Amino acid sequence: MKFYSLNHPVPETSFKEAVIAGIAPDKGLYFPESITPLPSDFFDSIEKLSNLEIAFEAIRQFVSEDIPDDVLKEILKNTLDFDFPVVEIEENVATLELFHGPTMAFKDVGARFMANCLGYFSQGENEEVTVLVATSGDTGGAVANGFLGVDGVNVVILYPSGKVSDIQEKQLTTLGQNIVAMEVDGTFDDCQRMVKTAFLDGEITDHRKLTSANSINVARWLPQLFYFLFAYKQAKSKGKEIVFSVPSGNFGNICAGTVAQKLGMPVKHFVASTNVNDVVPKFMQKGIYNPVPSIATISNAMDVGDPSNFVRIRHLYQDDLSTLQENLSSFSFSDEATRTAMKTVYSQTGYVMDPHGAVGYLGLKEYQKNKPNTYGIFLETAHPVKFLDVVEETLGLSPEIPAQIQKVIDKEKHSIKIKTYEDLKSYLLDKN
Numbered sequence: 001m002k003f004y005s006l007n008h009p010v011p012e013t014s015f016k017e018a019v020i021a022g023i024a025p026d027k028g029l030y031f032p033e034s035i036t037p038l039p040s041d042f043f044d045s046i047e048k049l050s051n052l053e054i055a056f057e058a059i060r061q062f063v064s065e066d067i068p069d070d071v072l073k074e075i076l077k078n079t080l081d082f083d084f085p086v087v088e089i090e091e092n093v094a095t096l097e098l099f100h101g102p103t104m105a106f107k108d109v110g111a112r113f114m115a116n117c118l119g120y121f122s123q124g125e126n127e128e129v130t131v132l133v134a135t136s137g138d139t140g141g142a143v144a145n146g147f148l149g150v151d152g153v154n155v156v157i158l159y160p161s162g163k164v165s166d167i168q169e170k171q172l173t174t175l176g177q178n179i180v181a182m183e184v185d186g187t188f189d190d191c192q193r194m195v196k197t198a199f200l201d202g203e204i205t206d207h208r209k210l211t212s213a214n215s216i217n218v219a220r221w222l223p224q225l226f227y228f229l230f231a232y233k234q235a236k237s238k239g240k241e242i243v244f245s246v247p248s249g250n251f252g253n254i255c256a257g258t259v260a261q262k263l264g265m266p267v268k269h270f271v272a273s274t275n276v277n278d279v280v281p282k283f284m285q286k287g288i289y290n291p292v293p294s295i296a297t298i299s300n301a302m303d304v305g306d307p308s309n310f311v312r313i314r315h316l317y318q319d320d321l322s323t324l325q326e327n328l329s330s331f332s333f334s335d336e337a338t339r340t341a342m343k344t345v346y347s348q349t350g351y352v353m354d355p356h357g358a359v360g361y362l363g364l365k366e367y368q369k370n371k372p373n374t375y376g377i378f379l380e381t382a383h384p385v386k387f388l389d390v391v392e393e394t395l396g397l398s399p400e401i402p403a404q405i406q407k408v409i410d411k412e413k414h415s416i417k418i419k420t421y422e423d424l425k426s427y428l429l430d431k432n
């Protein structure tokens with residue numbers, strides 16, 4: 001299987017090349033040349049398969065030319081060694097908990113899969129690869145954790161000083177080894193801009209092989225389709241039409257869900273739920289895509305004004321708005337509505353949602369107003385403890401700190417403070 005750039009649809013890039021490059025030379029996102037549905041008996045008897053077997057069958061066609069089956073199985077074992085439970089909280093409403101991994105956000109799956117792939121591709125290579133990534137919070141921790149100790153790979157994470165939660169900062173600054181955290185005197189947008197500038201800076205790229213670990217990278221994006229299949233396996237016996245609601249920011253997660261559907265998963269509809277950063281909900285009404293600067297909200301991992309993966313979703317539907325509307329609904333919610341949902345669900349069911357999950361819940365309920373007889377699953381993309389302030393303030397309770405978090409909380413922070421792009425550049429040029 002080859003991949004092509006969405007700016008130049010000639011499939012000529014291998015999975016390995018696409019992973020190492022991150023983004024195509026013409027700045028397009030890579031996309032698989034084909035998606036062949038799995039045989040129907042795969043879905044008929046999916047409950048007999050383990051998660052590892054499901055993941056193997058689902059991803060194999062995309063990677064098999066570059067990763068032998070036995071290596072792929074090992075990579076999946078390292079990636080998926082935690083649970084993905086579907087928890088019913090109301091009649092016909094369940095949540096898919098994606099926060100049981102090491103950094104307690106769904107990004108663990110993509111980050112670990114990518115780290116393992118890159119580790120495998122680096123074997124026997126002389127030149128080290130540097131993963132350069134900007135984070136507004138969850139990506140940094142997941143990438144740091146996933147890549148820790150991977151031979152031949154260095155990781156440099158840029159984060160905005162004072163603008164990530166204490167727990168998130170600990171997760172990305174305390175690991176050491178091949179992980180370096182750069183604390184930027186600026187905003188997330190500044191971090192992102194520095195990273196983008198570095199990728200285009202010949203002086204740096206002549207000197208170092210750089211790649212990105214954001215969801216534009218196919219090795220981070222595609223494995224996110226796994227847990228839609230794991231959820232389908234658990235909810236299938238309900239005998240109802242299943243619909244997924246995905247709290248969305250850069251739209252990588254929901255786009256992976258759409259790939260699971262193209263693989264034959266019998267799910268007809270997805271809901272893309274957003275906070276007030278509503279470029280996509282607006283697009284779904286009129287077909288006009290109008291990116292704007294992002295607005296800060298309590299679901300900050302979704303504060304994205306120009307979602308980078310939405311172009312992949314449009315491509316999957318040949319950019320045909322009416323087909324897209326049949327398959328996808330998109331709704332936007334304010335912080336106030338999000339807090340109200342957190343409170344209502346907590347008081348009626350005892351379930352604690354984080355603000356991102358709560359946006360997913362709201363999108364699902366909106367959709368079910370017209371389709372009450374569907375079985376709805378919203379994704380809980382992070383553990384509520386990762387957004388402690390909001391949860392405490394809204395629900396008046398302190399969630400218990402899980403072991404994964406406890407482990408980093410007392411560790412010492414190490415960061416390199418930088419102010420300008422030149423600071424980053426001199427670091428990248430000096431260190432080999």
Ligand SMILES: *Cc1c(COP(=O)(O)O)cnc(C)c1O
Nearest residue numbers: 138249250251252253301381382
């Ligand atoms: C990254 C993130 C999202 C958004 O996911 P996308 O794939 O960018 O749409 C949602 N919730 C949480 C908690 C996240 O960390």
